[in-house]
Amino acid sequence: MAYSVTPAQVDALRPNLSIIQRSVLRFLSRLTMKPGAIILDAPCGSGTLAVELADRGFDVSGADVDTSAGVLPGIKFRSADLEGTLPWEDAHFDAVFSLEGFEHLENGFHLLREFNRVLKPEGILILTTPNIVSLRSRMRFFGSGFFHKDPVPLNESARRPLHHIGLSTFPEIRYSLHTTGFLLEECAHTRIKPVSFLYAVYAPWMWFYTLLAFRREKDPAQRERNMEILARLFSPALLFGENLIFAARKK
Numbered sequence: 749m750a751y752s753v754t755p756a757q758v759d760a761l762r763p764n765l766s767i768i769q770r771s772v773l774r775f776l777s778r779l780t781m782k783p784g785a786i787i788l789d790a791p792c793g794s795g796t797l798a799v800e801l802a803d804r805g806f807d808v809s810g811a812d813v814d815t816s817a818g819v820l821p822g823i824k825f826r827s828a829d830l831e832g833t834l835p836w837e838d839a840h841f842d843a844v845f846s847l848e849g850f851e852h853l854e855n856g857f858h859l860l861r862e863f864n865r866v867l868k869p870e871g872i873l874i875l876t877t878p879n880i881v882s883l884r885s886r887m888r889f890f891g892s893g894f895f896h897k898d899p900v901p902l903n904e905s906a907r908r909p910l911h912h913i914g915l916s917t918f919p920e921i922r923y924s925l926h927t928t929g930f931l932l933e934e935c936a937h938t939r940i941k942p943v944s945f946l947y948a949v950y951a952p953w954m955w956f957y958t959l960l961a962f963r964r965e966k967d968p969a970q971r972e973r974n975m976e977i978l979a980r981l982f983s984p985a986l987l988f989g990e991n992l993i994f995a996a997r998k999k
Contacts, residue, residue, distance in 0.1 A: 768847055768876055768991055769797045771938035775993050778934075779872065781806070785842040788866065789823075791830060791849040798823040801845070809836070813909065830859050836866045843872045848991070850877045850921075851897075851914045860928040867998045873930060875994045879937065881917050883947035883987050886954065918986055919977050921994060930996035935980060937989025944988040955982050 765773070783805050789798040792810030795817030802808040802822035810817045811828035818825040826835050831853060844863045850856050863873055878897040879885065885896040894900065898912045916924070918935070925932050958981065962974040980986060 765796055765800060768938050769800070771936075771991075772797070772845065772847060772874060772876060772993060773800065775874070775936055775995070779995065781843065781872075786840065788834075788836070788841045788844045788863075790828065790834070790844065790846055790863075792817050792823075792825070793847075795820045795823060795825070797845065797847065798825075809841075811835075830862075831855060834862045834866055838865055839868045839871075840866050841871060842868055843874065845874045847874075847876045848878075850875060851912045851916070852909060853914050856914050856916070857924055857928060860924055860930065864929040864998055869998060871998045873925075873994070873996045873998070875921075875996070876938070876991050877921065877994075878912070878915060879918075879986060879989050879992045880915050881981060881986055882944060882989060883950060883954075884941075884944050887947055887950065918981060918992065921992075922977065925994065925996045929999050931999055932994060932996045934995040935983075935985060936993045936995075937985035938991040938993065940984075940988045941990060944990075948987070951982065951987060958982075 784807055786807045786809075787801055788809050788811065789801065790811035791814075792798045792812045793814060795810055798808045798810040798817060799820050799822055808822070809824040809826065811826050811830070811834065813827065813829055815825070815827050817823065818827070828835055830849060844867060846859075846863065850859065853859055867873065878895075880895040880897060882896070888894060888896045888899065892899070895915055897915060902911050902913070922932050958978060962978055963971075965971045965974055985992065
């Protein structure tokens with residue numbers, strides 16, 4: 749499809765990159781992504797990240813139930829419900845970017861299987877989601893039973909697409925990735941709010957408590973994996989980061 753949108757109109761159509769999107773682009777510099785790589789951005793929202801990736805020389809497709817990104821040049825947009833089957837053939841993309849979408853879905857496992865299907869062998873998945881295992885979030889849950897990204901009950905009058913119905917801990921997301929054909933390679937964070945450091949005093953007690961709980965595992969292989977999870981849970985990224993960035997490779 750041909751477009752007659754000027755660069756000035758493009759800038760007016762797309763909002764500025766968010767903190768999460770800028771963090772992902774910085775994280776991207778640590779990965780090996782060849783020029784012209786075929787990338788899927790899903791959900792792509794308004795298309796801001798997709799257009800930025802296209803500007804950097806990648807072949808970008810965007811998918812979302814929101815069709816506002818369909819007017820932007822430089823990306824191939826398809827309307828798609830991420831709860832269903834993605835409209836691409838198997839092994840089509842070199843990489844998939846999925847920012848702040850996983851926690852809104854009723855079946856995140858299905859989406860991960862679809863991402864795995866449309867990725868080429870050794871393809872990379874970049875996924876972000878709120879960090880509900882940060883010290884600040886753990887203390888909020890301890891006091892109220894709610895994580896800091898959803899400090900009050902969801903409005904029950906209707907099911908809304910932006911509701912956080914699938915908030916997951918780091919071990920749960922790692923499990924989801926490892927059981928849908930991915931291998932987690934790296935986990936980083938977006939920004940850290942200074943107030944988060946006030947909760948560092950609780951970290952030693954939490955580490956010891958978690959260690960005791962993990963040692964109950966009888967399977968030797970899983971005990972070894974649990975030590976990896978323990979180390980990650982008490983890394984600066986997970987203790988203080990607002991959102992997590994996962995990089996997983998298709999097995």
